[in-house]
Amino acid sequence: MRASQFLIATQKETPADAEVISHQLMLRAGLVRKMASGLYNWLPMGLRVLRKVEKIVREEMDRSNAQEVLMPVVQPSELWTESGRWQEYGSELLRIKDRHNREFCLGPTHEEVVTDLVRGEINSYKQLPATFYQIQTKFRDEVRPRFGIMRAREFTMKDAYSFHASGDCLQQTYDKMHQAYCNIFDRIGLSYRPVIADTGSIGGAVSHEFHVLAQSGEDAIVFSDSSDYAANVEKAEALAPTGERPDATADKTEVATPDQHNIDDVAAFLDIAPQQTLKTLIVLGEQADDAEGPAPLIALVLRGDHALNELKAEQLAGVTSPLEFAPEARIKDELGAGVGSLGPVGLEIDVIVDRAAAHVANFACGANKDGSHLTGVNWSRDLVAQRIEDLRNVVAGDPSPCGAGTLDIARGIEVGHIFQLGTKYSEAMNATILDNNGKQKPMLMGCYGIGVSRVVAAAIEQNFDDNGIIWPNAIAPFQIAIVPINMHKSEAVRDKCETLYTALTNAGIEVLFMDESKARLGVMLANTELVGIPHRIVIGDKGLDKGMIEYKGRRDAEKSEIPEADLLDTLIAKLQA
RNA sequence: CGGAGUGUAGCGCAGCUUGGUAGCGCAUCUGGUUUGGGACCAGAGGGUCGUAGGUUCGAAUCCUAUCACUCCGACCA
Numbered sequence: 001m002r003a004s005q006f007l008i009a010t011q012k013e014t015p016a017d018a019e020v021i022s023h024q025l026m027l028r029a030g031l032v033r034k035m036a037s038g039l040y041n042w043l044p045m046g047l048r049v050l051r052k053v054e055k056i057v058r059e060e061m062d063r064s065n066a067q068e069v070l071m072p073v074v075q076p077s078e079l080w081t082e083s084g085r086w087q088e089y090g091s092e093l094l095r096i097k098d099r100h101n102r103e104f105c106l107g108p109t110h111e112e113v114v115t116d117l118v119r120g121e122i123n124s125y126k127q128l129p130a131t132f133y134q135i136q137t138k139f140r141d142e143v144r145p146r147f148g149i150m151r152a153r154e155f156t157m158k159d160a161y162s163f164h165a166s167g168d169c170l171q172q173t174y175d176k177m178h179q180a181y182c183n184i185f186d187r188i189g190l191s192y193r194p195v196i197a198d199t200g201s202i203g204g205a206v207s208h209e210f211h212v213l214a215q216s217g218e219d220a221i222v223f224s225d226s227s228d229y230a231a232n233v234e235k236a237e238a239l240a241p242t243g244e245r246p247d248a249t250a251d252k253t254e255v256a257t258p259d260q261h262n263i264d265d266v267a268a269f270l271d272i273a274p275q276q277t278l279k280t281l282i283v284l285g286e287q288a289d290d291a292e293g294p295a296p297l298i299a300l301v302l303r304g305d306h307a308l309n310e311l312k313a314e315q316l317a318g319v320t321s322p323l324e325f326a327p328e329a330r331i332k333d334e335l336g337a338g339v340g341s342l343g344p345v346g347l348e349i350d351v352i353v354d355r356a357a358a359h360v361a362n363f364a365c366g367a368n369k370d371g372s373h374l375t376g377v378n379w380s381r382d383l384v385a386q387r388i389e390d391l392r393n394v395v396a397g398d399p400s401p402c403g404a405g406t407l408d409i410a411r412g413i414e415v416g417h418i419f420q421l422g423t424k425y426s427e428a429m430n431a432t433i434l435d436n437n438g439k440q441k442p443m444l445m446g447c448y449g450i451g452v453s454r455v456v457a458a459a460i461e462q463n464f465d466d467n468g469i470i471w472p473n474a475i476a477p478f479q480i481a482i483v484p485i486n487m488h489k490s491e492a493v494r495d496k497c498e499t500l501y502t503a504l505t506n507a508g509i510e511v512l513f514m515d516e517s518k519a520r521l522g523v524m525l526a527n528t529e530l531v532g533i534p535h536r537i538v539i540g541d542k543g544l545d546k547g548m549i550e551y552k553g554r555r556d557a558e559k560s561e562i563p564e565a566d567l568l569d570t571l572i573a574k575l576q577a
Numbered sequence: 578c579g580g581a582g583u584g585u586a587g588c589g590c591a592g593c594u595u596g597g598u599a600g601c602g603c604a605u606c607u608g609g610u611u612u613g614g615g616a617c618c619a620g621a622g623g624g625u626c627g628u629a630g631g632u633u634c635g636a637a638u639c640c641u642a643u644c645a646c647u648c649c650g651a652c653c654a
Contacts, residue, residue, distance in 0.1 A: 011587095011588065011589095011603095011604085012588085012589095012603065012604085012615070013588055013589050013602095013603070013604095014588095014589085015588070015589080016583090016588090016589070016590090016647085017583095017646070017647050017648090019647090019648080034646095036645085036646090037645085037646065037647090143578085144648095146647090146648090261654070262653085262654065263654080279654055280654070281652090281653080281654060282654080307652060308652065308653095309652095310652075325652095325653070325654095328653095328654095331654090338654085339653070339654040340653090340654045341654085342654065366654080393652090485612080485613060486612065486613090488612095489612090518612095520611095520612065520614085520615075520616070521612070521613055521614060521615095522612095522613085522614035522615045522616085523614085523615050523616095524614090524615095525613090525614055525615085526614070526615050527615085538613080540613065542613080550613095
């Protein structure tokens with residue numbers, strides 16, 4: 001490609017509303033332009049990258065025997081009513097009406113559509129397993145779009161759906177997809193990690209997320225330093241405390257703690273470590289169907305230095321889902337003390353104690369009396385933990401639940417997510433097959449997503465420097481940039497550039513030839529670096545006189561010289577490396 | 578949804594307090610000089626000051642409404 005015929009829309013200044021590095025660089029390098037909140041135009045340079053990611057994804061999907069289809073972005077409400085998600089999905093689902101006043105939505109995902117498609121085409125176990133995928137635009141009306149392409153409202157996604165007659169078969173395909181995802185991210189050249197994940201609103205049982213590791217990641221992921229265990233922090237567990245609880249050595253004492261309402265203050269005031277305190281959170285419990293009046297209160301007790309994991313809490317029997325904290329007025333009214341002075345001793349509501357909290361001896365906690373705390377409290381002696389559960393987020397240094405090593409926490413960008421859905425959609429939508437006994441039963445399903453456009457942003461978050469983007473070879477918009485010096489003056493330079501451009505292009509290499517004769521060297525160099533082209537050669541009279549061509553890899557600290565005669569072979573070797 | 582903030586040339590910003598000719602840098606165009614890391618000189622084009630009302634002789638500036646965008650929070654005992 002000749003630069004004179006290609007839009008290189010680079011900018012020197014960073015647009016004011018770009019927060020994260022990938023957003024800034026995508027704008028500055030002229031890959032995308034914002035058109036409205038969460039909506040972007042892809043410019044030629046950016047689209048080349050997006051297409052490269054799509055190509056790799058498509059190749060690996062095909063290789064795993066998934067079949068490509070294309071489903072509509074606009075979907076009829078009937079299908080969503082059938083699955084129950086027209087009600088469940090909330091305002092992320094953008095609903096629209098056509099001229100006949102019929103209701104539709106813009107597809108945030110395609111479970112309903114694909115289930116509808118497949119129930120019409122597949123009727124026998126003999127046709128299974130089957131996996132269908134598409135690379136399609138999705139729309140999610142995000143509460144708060146941010147970070148540019150990373151969390152846009154309209155984005156490109158690869159979504160695949162598998163159908164099975166048995167759980168074993170589903171597991172096999174799931175494993176195959178897991179492998180295909182690893183192949184994809186390996187080929188793109190990203191540092192990533194598959195982690196155990198929650199299934200969220202999609203539903204289902206088994207699930208893994210694929211995270212690109214980057215400082216700016218929105219998710220915290222947890223992994224063992226000496227095994228394969230890795231999980232989203234939402235889902236991560238620490239090994240339950242082992243051994244005996246320390247002995248009760250202190251006496252239970254009530255201490256006046258005026259105006260001390262949070263753990264740090266109380267711990268400092270009492271001169272003890274936060275680990276020696278317990279905190280008590282009050283949430284709403286489930287209301288029995290026939291009961292009247294307000295929902296019951298439930299107390300959750302955690303060690304002072306630990307944070308509540310809402311996901312774990314709301315999955316416990318008796319606790320509302322989604323989790324809801326009790327209004328302060330009710331707490332005061334029914335428990336007799338404000339938040340910040342609560343404790344498990346003498347509470348007359350259901351109490352759920354975190355495993356780690358149940359292992360602390362001689363602890364401090366609120367006295368259920370404003371301005372007072374208890375110290376030297378002990379389980380068994382002073383109160384009984386009726387119900388002990390895992391309630392907390394893990395912290396770095398916790399023992400891994402697999403028994404090997406300790407846990408570490410890193411930031412990740414979720415770029416892929418795979419689920420075993422089971423029969424959630426097939427049952428609701430009556431997608432059945434006849435099994436080998438002639439019995440009708442719902443198909444088992446899996447679903448597998450990759451945020452294709454997000455991968456582009458994630459790749460930048462992981463690969464950049466002060467000068468701009470550093471694309472992994474596999475998804476760079478161009479592999480090589482040819483930068484001439486004084487081409488408008490030197491016949492030799494022009495000839496050499498043209499010859500080389502033709503030779504490389506004929507060899508199937510994507511070359512960006514900076515052929516705008518009047519452009520200044522500094523501008524061309526800065527642009528090729530900002531845009532992130534992995535390899536660069538500079539051709540000028542000085543070098544040609546010596547029979548040498550200047551080469552610099554995007555990550556190289558120094559430029560080097562290659563004898564003219566070896567250039568083609570050397571470049572091809574570098575590209576294959 | 579709650580809180581904060583911003584809308585002035587393609588981009589980044591000043592001007593607003595104290596109403597009176599619409600400004601700067603980058604980018605763009607023309608001519609010239611330059612040419613191994615984002616050039617220099619001279620000139621030029623480009624604005625319903627987000628939108629709608631109001632106050633005033635006069636509004637980018639003051640008032641009201643509205644729209645858009647951005648940031649923070651939605652883990653608190």
